[in-house]
Amino acid sequence: MDNIPDSIYFKDSNNKFIMVNKAKADHSGTTAEEMIGKTDFDFMSMEQAAKACLDDEQIIRTGIPITNKVERVTHIDGTEVYNSVTKIPWYDTHGAIIGTIGISRDITELIRSKERLQENSEQLKEINSDLERRVQHEVKKRRMHEELMTQQAKLAAMGEMITMIAHQWRTPLNIMALLMEDLQDVCDSDHVDKGRVIDAAGNFISH
Numbered sequence: 001m002d003n004i005p006d007s008i009y010f011k012d013s014n015n016k017f018i019m020v021n022k023a024k025a026d027h028s029g030t031t032a033e034e035m036i037g038k039t040d041f042d043f044m045s046m047e048q049a050a051k052a053c054l055d056d057e058q059i060i061r062t063g064i065p066i067t068n069k070v071e072r073v074t075h076i077d078g079t080e081v082y083n084s085v086t087k088i089p090w091y092d093t094h095g096a097i098i099g100t101i102g103i104s105r106d107i108t109e110l111i112r113s114k115e116r117l118q119e120n121s122e123q124l125k126e127i128n129s130d131l132e133r134r135v136q137h138e139v140k141k142r143r144m145h146e147e148l149m150t151q152q153a154k155l156a157a158m159g160e161m162i163t164m165i166a167h168q169w170r171t172p173l174n175i176m177a178l179l180m181e182d183l184q185d186v187c188d189s190d191h192v193d194k195g196r197v198i199d200a201a202g203n204f205i206s207h
Contacts, residue, residue: 005023017038028044068086070084081108
């Protein structure tokens with residue numbers, strides 16, 4: 001057991017250690033010999049030791065194991081780690097429960113990796129959200145630009161049409177102006193020539 005990095009321990013029905021491996025003793029800041037006959041309260045905080053004892057008592061009472069329970073543990077040196085804990089009933093040769101057997105594996109790096117992954121995922125969501133907003137903004141700007149270009153094209157076409165209409169009307173209007181001047185000259189003359197007035201009016205109507 002001493003070659004295994006996981007903490008392994010055996011407890012009796014009073015939650016006292018009967019046997020522990022080197023990893024368990026190292027994490028508890030002592031030796032395997034010093035842990036024999038003692039409980040978690042001698043090596044852990046009151047809160048952590050109470051939780052461990054409650055789990056042990058539940059297993060002894062029900063015979064139901066606890067598997068892969070994630071616990072945050074503070075070692076004797078102040079190091080905080082996450083452990084995956086599995087505890088099972090310890091039976092004697094007659095099938096009676098006489099204690100518990102436990103194995104604890106340090107999964108701190110796995111938890112930290114998940115936390116970093118979660119942080120990166122949140123950052124990625126923020127980046128994607130910002131990118132989506134920027135894309136929507138650019139699309140809106142492009143649509144406004146296209147609408148403006150369309151409006152300008154319509155105005156340009158309308159201006160061209162007005163220019164063409166004005167050009168088409170310019171010649172007859174000039175003719176009308178000349179005929180009106182001719183009529184004005186006839187009317188202003190002291191001797192109004194009726195035939196000339198009729199001819200001028202006829203020319204005006206024909207145009």
